[in-house]
Amino acid sequence: xxxxxxxxxxxxxxxxxxxxxxxxxxxxxxxxxxxxxxxxxxxxxxxxxxxxxxxxxxxxxxxxxxxxxxxxxxxxxxxxxxxxxxxxxxxxxxxxxxxxxxxxxxxxxxxxxxxxxxxxxxxxxxxxxxxxxxxxxxxxxxxxxxxxxxxxxxxxxxxxxxxxxxxxxxxxxxxxxxxxxxxxxxxxxxx
Amino acid sequence: xxxxxxxxxxxxxxxxxxxxxxxxxxxxxxxxxxxxxxxxxxxxxxxxxxxxxxxxxxxxxxxxxxxxxxxxxxxxxxxxxxxxxxxxxxxxxxxxxxxxxxxxxxxxxxxxxxxxxxxxxxxxxxxxxxxxxxxxxxxxxxxxxxxxxxxxxxxxxxxxxxxxxxxxxxxxxxxxxxxxxxxxxxxxxxxxxxxxxxxxxxxxxxxxxxxxxxxxxxxxxxxxxxxxxxxxxxxxxxxxxxxxxxxxxxxxxxxxxxxxxxxxxxxxxxxxxxxxxxxxxxxxxxxxxxxxxxxxxxxxxxxxxxxxxxxxxxxxxxxxxxxxxxxxxxxxxxxxxxxxxxxxxxxxxxxxxxxxxxxxxxxxxxxxxxxxxxxxxxxxxxxxxxxxxxxxxxxxxxx
Numbered sequence: 001x002x003x004x005x006x007x008x009x010x011x012x013x014x015x016x017x018x019x020x021x022x023x024x025x026x027x028x029x030x031x032x033x034x035x036x037x038x039x040x041x042x043x044x045x046x047x048x049x050x051x052x053x054x055x056x057x058x059x060x061x062x063x064x065x066x067x068x069x070x071x072x073x074x075x076x077x078x079x080x081x082x083x084x085x086x087x088x089x090x091x092x093x094x095x096x097x098x099x100x101x102x103x104x105x106x107x108x109x110x111x112x113x114x115x116x117x118x119x120x121x122x123x124x125x126x127x128x129x130x131x132x133x134x135x136x137x138x139x140x141x142x143x144x145x146x147x148x149x150x151x152x153x154x155x156x157x158x159x160x161x162x163x164x165x166x167x168x169x170x171x172x173x174x175x176x177x178x179x180x181x182x183x184x185x186x187x188x189x190x191x
Numbered sequence: 192x193x194x195x196x197x198x199x200x201x202x203x204x205x206x207x208x209x210x211x212x213x214x215x216x217x218x219x220x221x222x223x224x225x226x227x228x229x230x231x232x233x234x235x236x237x238x239x240x241x242x243x244x245x246x247x248x249x250x251x252x253x254x255x256x257x258x259x260x261x262x263x264x265x266x267x268x269x270x271x272x273x274x275x276x277x278x279x280x281x282x283x284x285x286x287x288x289x290x291x292x293x294x295x296x297x298x299x300x301x302x303x304x305x306x307x308x309x310x311x312x313x314x315x316x317x318x319x320x321x322x323x324x325x326x327x328x329x330x331x332x333x334x335x336x337x338x339x340x341x342x343x344x345x346x347x348x349x350x351x352x353x354x355x356x357x358x359x360x361x362x363x364x365x366x367x368x369x370x371x372x373x374x375x376x377x378x379x380x381x382x383x384x385x386x387x388x389x390x391x392x393x394x395x396x397x398x399x400x401x402x403x404x405x406x407x408x409x410x411x412x413x414x415x416x417x418x419x420x421x422x423x424x425x426x427x428x429x430x431x432x433x434x435x436x437x438x439x440x441x442x443x444x445x446x447x448x449x450x451x452x453x454x455x456x457x458x459x460x461x462x463x464x465x466x467x468x469x470x471x472x473x474x475x476x477x478x479x480x481x482x483x484x485x486x487x488x489x490x491x492x493x494x495x496x497x498x499x500x501x502x503x504x505x506x507x508x509x510x511x512x513x514x515x516x517x518x519x520x521x522x523x524x525x526x527x528x529x530x531x532x533x534x535x536x537x538x539x540x541x542x543x544x545x546x547x548x549x550x551x552x553x554x555x556x557x558x559x560x561x562x563x564x565x566x567x568x569x570x571x572x573x574x575x576x577x578x579x580x581x582x583x584x585x586x587x588x589x590x
Contacts (some may be wrong), residue, residue: 048261062498093462104452105456
């Protein structure tokens with residue numbers, strides 16, 4: 001179905017607004033139990049258990065971060081080993097050339113740096129950000145998702161999605177508001 | 192009902208721990224006849240190791256009052272019970288006073304007369320002032336524990352619980368400062384002055400980092416024990432709380448390793464005779480075995496295991512790890528304190544095991560006695576039900 005064939009607008013999904021995180025969490029669980037899978041929830045701060053309630057599977061970021069930490073640590077130790085043992089072997093206060101206690105600080109810092117960089121890069125690579133525009137921005141009240149409101153959006157792409165039935169389902173969840181999220185041609189192309 | 196099952200099992204453990212405690216201490220007291228110095232050395236080790244747990248409870252309880260959060264409400268009564276054992280634990284310090292002469296070289300006038308530095312330190316290191324300081328530490332710890340317990344229990348029945356939350360917060364802020372100062376100075380007095388010429392400003396931090404590890408590990412063990420036997424508690428203390436607690440365990444184990452290594456790095460790098468000797472003694476002639484254990488088994492293994500979220504939510508693993516970390520607390524204190532008495536080679540006496548077990552038994556008895564006397568959850572705290580909503584209000588208030 002495309003916008004050209006129908007008279008009305010195309011929809012990205014249906015969005016419900018909630019007042020507090022417990023409500024959002026409980027209602028998200030209900031939606032999941034009702035069989036909805038293509039959905040997303042929005043909150044101003046991390047809500048414990050929301051990821052599990054949405055059925056989000058674990059992703060690869062932790063392993064990428066671990067890889068970054070190991071590579072960073074090895075690079076840090078390697079650089080110091082190379083400079084102090086191979087390239088410029090100097091006797092400093094009679095200490096061994098490979099003075100691991102002294103090398104630990106930079107090794108640790110480099111591990112943190114590697115983990116941080118690969119964490120950000122890996123996260124961006126896996127989640128498709130930065131994304132300057134998204135259909136949910138068309139809902140005027142959605143800006144409250146970064147203040148004090150909580151939103152659950154069931155996407156049109158969900159096999160179980162039906163404008164009437166899904167709206168009725170969301171109404172049963174007693175939200176503070178239900179909004180139709182319109183799809184537009186430009187985003188449709190990239191989705 | 193499961194409530195009675197919990198109480199009867201707690202009663203049984205309480206009885207067993209009292210019997211084990213008394214028997215072990217009586218057997219240990221036998222050592223008093225054969226090897227008096229060893230008795231007091233082992234007693235000091237056992238006492239510092241066991242006291243580490245309630246001290247950690249007191250510190251984490253005050254952090255909870257200051258920052259809130261669901262994890263804190265879940266284990267608050269456990270922490271309060273632990274902290275409340277401190278007044279009685281103070282009495283168990285008395286045998287150490289009797290044994291000062293076997294422990295602290297600066298109590299011996301002949302040693303002081305030979306050392307100009309010890310004469311210089313005499314205004315601080317003398318027995319009367321040492322006892323006065325110890326009494327002050329216990330008064331501060333007991334006073335904080337007593338007030339935090341009293342107000343928290345009042346809050347359960349209060350019509351105006353918000354006022355009590357504020358009062359608990361207002362005490363905890365200066366309380367935390369006092370706590371850090373007193374635990375640091377207690378570590379300097381009880382532990383560092385065993386080598387009266389040696390000094391390290393990191394020493395106290397290593398101690399209270401260890402207290403925090405011990406407190407989180409015991410809180411995990413007790414919370415799991417109760418959650419398995421009490422459904423209402425289990426509903427509240429869910430897997431996310433255990434996830435939070437294992438995050439704390441990871442953080443505090445890392446912190447302890449970080450400060451322990453910092454002390455080593457600074458002393459190793461400066462390589463000065465007056466400080467490096469401490470590590471020279473502790474890294475050879477057998478003492479390097481507990482040192483290596485601490486690096487790999489005390490830090491690396493818990494650290495690597497706790498990185499994964501799957502492991503943090505694996506209760507069985509978490510229980511094993513908590514017990515393991517507590518064993519490592521003992522190894523850490525053993526390695527810090529005992530080489531002083533046997534600098535030329537590793538030495539382990541059976542009293543080093545029997546007396547800590549005895550003191551731990553007595554402590555567990557006192558702890559369960561406290562725990563049984565309270566409701567298991569601090570339900571009337573206004574922050575309890577709305578831990579998450581509370582955070583939201585603070586987020587909104589900042590904008």
